[in-house]
Amino acid sequence: MAKMHVSTTVNGEPTEFLCEPQQTILDVLRDELRLTGSKEGCSTGDCGACSVTMDGRLVCSCLVLGAEAEGHEIETIEGMADGDTLHPLQQKFLERAALQCGICTPGFLIAAKSLLERNPNPSETEVRYWLAGNLCRCTGYDKIIRAVLECAADMRGASA
Amino acid sequence: MNALTYESPGSLDEAVKMLAVANGDAKLLAGGTDLLVQLRMGMIQPKLIIDIKKIPELSGIKEENGGYRVGASVSGAVVGEHAGMVGAWPGVVEALELIGSTQIQGRATMGGNLCNGSPAADAVPAMIAADALCTIVGPNGRREAKVEDIITGPGKTSLANGEIVIDFFFPARPANSGDAYLRFIPRTEMDIAVVGAGVSLTLDDAGVCTAARVALGAVAPTQLVLEDGAAALIGSKLDGAAMEKLDAAARAACRPITDKRGTIEYRIKVAGVLARRAAKIAQQRAEG
Numbered sequence: 001m002a003k004m005h006v007s008t009t010v011n012g013e014p015t016e017f018l019c020e021p022q023q024t025i026l027d028v029l030r031d032e033l034r035l036t037g038s039k040e041g042c043s044t045g046d047c048g049a050c051s052v053t054m055d056g057r058l059v060c061s062c063l064v065l066g067a068e069a070e071g072h073e074i075e076t077i078e079g080m081a082d083g084d085t086l087h088p089l090q091q092k093f094l095e096r097a098a099l100q101c102g103i104c105t106p107g108f109l110i111a112a113k114s115l116l117e118r119n120p121n122p123s124e125t126e127v128r129y130w131l132a133g134n135l136c137r138c139t140g141y142d143k144i145i146r147a148v149l150e151c152a153a154d155m156r157g158a159s160a
Numbered sequence: 161m162n163a164l165t166y167e168s169p170g171s172l173d174e175a176v177k178m179l180a181v182a183n184g185d186a187k188l189l190a191g192g193t194d195l196l197v198q199l200r201m202g203m204i205q206p207k208l209i210i211d212i213k214k215i216p217e218l219s220g221i222k223e224e225n226g227g228y229r230v231g232a233s234v235s236g237a238v239v240g241e242h243a244g245m246v247g248a249w250p251g252v253v254e255a256l257e258l259i260g261s262t263q264i265q266g267r268a269t270m271g272g273n274l275c276n277g278s279p280a281a282d283a284v285p286a287m288i289a290a291d292a293l294c295t296i297v298g299p300n301g302r303r304e305a306k307v308e309d310i311i312t313g314p315g316k317t318s319l320a321n322g323e324i325v326i327d328f329f330f331p332a333r334p335a336n337s338g339d340a341y342l343r344f345i346p347r348t349e350m351d352i353a354v355v356g357a358g359v360s361l362t363l364d365d366a367g368v369c370t371a372a373r374v375a376l377g378a379v380a381p382t383q384l385v386l387e388d389g390a391a392a393l394i395g396s397k398l399d400g401a402a403m404e405k406l407d408a409a410a411r412a413a414c415r416p417i418t419d420k421r422g423t424i425e426y427r428i429k430v431a432g433v434l435a436r437r438a439a440k441i442a443q444q445r446a447e448g
Contacts, residue, residue: 004166020164021164021165021166021209022164022199024196043200044197044200044201045193045196045197045260045261045263045264046261046350048261048263051263054266057235057237057266058262058263058266059263059266059267060261060263060264060267062196063191063192063193063196063197063263063264063267064192064196064267065166065189065192065196065209065211067166067168067211068168068189068192068211068213070168111262111263114262115262129262129349130262131262132261132262132348132349132350133260133261133262133263133264133349133350134261
């Protein structure tokens with residue numbers, strides 16, 4: 001089976017790659033495009049470590065085939081900072097120590113960013129439900145939730 | 161390992177032809193949240209994956225005769241953002257929003273939830289309670305079926321070889337109608353139903369129930385349609401006696417198994433409770 005040629009956009013950059021039909025976009029990001037920020041945890045859509053957005057919609061990249069990316073826009077953790085300037089969520093996660101080992105962190109950041117884009121003023125319950133598909137086995141949930149809420153408040157203040 | 165091919169046809173005709181030629185060696189890909197897991201686990205070894213998301217008939221939500229036609233490849237998240245569906249069928253929408261995580265809901269579809277054939281599929285009891293129809297296209301043409309007639313056992317459906325579910329139709333709602341879906345799981349999120357209960361009903365101006373449908377999930381090899389449960393509600397104002405009858409009908413219908421999520425006895429008890437609670441929520445929504 002010949003490899004498939006796929007044209008897509010990754011973090012705003014037109015990107016082309018070759019992939020096997022069974023390769024996921026997570027495999028492609030990590031192994032072909034060398035964007036290793038998205039992590040492989042469970043590979044069954046349970047842990048959220050591989051979270052990316054596709055056309056602005058939060059998805060598990062382990063449950064999307066590379067071939068399905070044709071013509072779509074993928075955003076990964078590598079596109080979150082603006083050059084050397086961290087996204088406010090990244091900055092807040094650092095300040096509030098909302099991470100320990102760091103494996104789940106890219107997924108949490110992508111998922112939290114997706115939430116705040118839709119709902120700039122989420123309640124704690126809304127944050128917890130939105131992030132229910134992101135698992136942290138160091139169990140830093142409380143710090144993560146607080147960081148997201150605090151960042152949301154800061155961002156609302158900045159845009160007011 | 162046999163070579164896998166991926167195709168993403170742009171028309172229904174092409175997809176039907178590909179499926180026919182593959183003669184059982186093809187799998188349809190919509191959201192992929194079940195398919196890709198089954199593929200990775202080696203539970204299935206298809207030679208061809210047919211991505212159905214580029215087929216126009218399977219995409220989007222259209223208003224039709226006061227009801228809504230939802231494409232089989234539309235994700236739960238998109239349905240949840242559709243004001244018309246949220247307004248008319250909040251029970252169906254809340255069922256879709258219980259499937260997996262935010263990430264899963266961004267991909268998972270009604271069509272996949274149905275055709276995967278799980279007895280515990282969350283959207284299915286809600287769709288059955290809604291009396292939803294699905295359109296099926298295959299080598300012998302087009303037919304319509306009730307959603308309740310599709311799943312025939314765990315992982316099994318009544319679809320013939322080569323048939324594709326292309327959309328779902330949710331009929332227009334009479335005034336004073338409401339629906340609800342409740343699921344019990346041992347935790348708050350991210351689990352599979354121990355019991356699911358969907359209720360849809362219509363009230364008259366005096367608050368008397370004139371039409372009802374009740375469906376249960378995860379308590380038998382297929383979803384159950386509770387005719388006795390619906391009969392218990394019709395003609396009542398969902399008073400105590402009607403609720404007792406509904407509870408009894410739900411318990412009597414259950415044929416569950418014991419597994420790590422719950423015992424037979426527990427599932428039967430919870431089925432009665434959820435049916436009652438879902439009926440009350442549907443009633444409140446119908447009263448608007």
